[in-house]
Amino acid sequence: MPLTPFQRVLLADLAATPNDDRYLAGGAAMHFAPNSTRYSDDLDFFHDSEARVAAAFTADRARLEQLGYEIRLALSLPGFVRATVTRGADTTRVDWAHDSAWRFMPLVRDPLGGLLLHPVDLAVNKVLALAGRDEPRDFVDMLFVHRSVLPLAGLCWAAPGKDPGFTPLSLLELLKRRGKYHPEDFSRLRLAAPFDLVQAKEIWLAALAAAESFVRARPAEELGCLYYSRGDQRFVVPPAAGEGALAAEAVTAHFGTPGGVLPQVSEEPGGLPPAGQG
Secondary structure, eight states, X not given: OOSOHHHHHHHHXXXXXXXXXXXXEHHHHHTTSTTOOBOOSEEEEEESSHHHHHHHHHHHHHHHHHTTOEEEEEEEETTXXXXXXXXXXXXXXXXXXXXXXXXXXXXXXXXXXXXXXXXXXXXXXXXXXXXXXXXXXXXXXXXXXXHHTOOHHHHHXXXXXXXXXXXXXXXXXXXXXXXXXXXXXXXXXXXXXXXXXXXXXXXXXXXXXHHHHHHHHSOGGGTXXXXXXXXXXXXXXXXXXXXXXXXXXXXXXXXXXXXXXXXXXXXXXXXXXXXXXX
């Protein structure tokens, strides 16, 4: 898992004191996956209100200092705190920040990291991040979630559910400008394996083309949703459009809510998947 040994210890120390006001997101949460490709330089903790950010930082700081960590405050603003956390020769940056409680899925609990943003919400956030900034690390992460979580087509269709200022096509117009990198851009990243830029560009162009075809074919009333396969018990990109197509494929449109909600996996009211599925 591309978390450093120090980050893993730090997460375990924080998770030992449960805090339901704090959840891990960003690159570190994404790279919990055993097949992830990039080490994250920091830990990003999020909270559903600005007031909780300051309170959580104060509590976490006290906890860590008791355990022998040194906390150096770098920036403190309403709803955002950044600090460097050090013990011995090891150090990492940690951010405490406010983010919207709107998401597709409930938070998930991990024995090491405590509460984490669900992988599909991390993936949707990554699409929006790459659209808004041209960073090689986001491009690496985007290829990872395209391969491991949900193809770009499904993420572009869902993302306007979180940020209604976008349409899938306006997102794609921004994403088409990404991927124009040089090998040295990736040499500065801490990667789990060498990055094949030629192969990555081929995958990216194919993903963009498939995404455009997909979003142009979907009905407007489903805009901003994910698609959950009851048979596969995971989010998918449905292969067909048209009246009755989702029912024929045993696929359900899944929309986000404040706090997130589990998908319905039965056509009977109240059907829910087992905890952690999706």
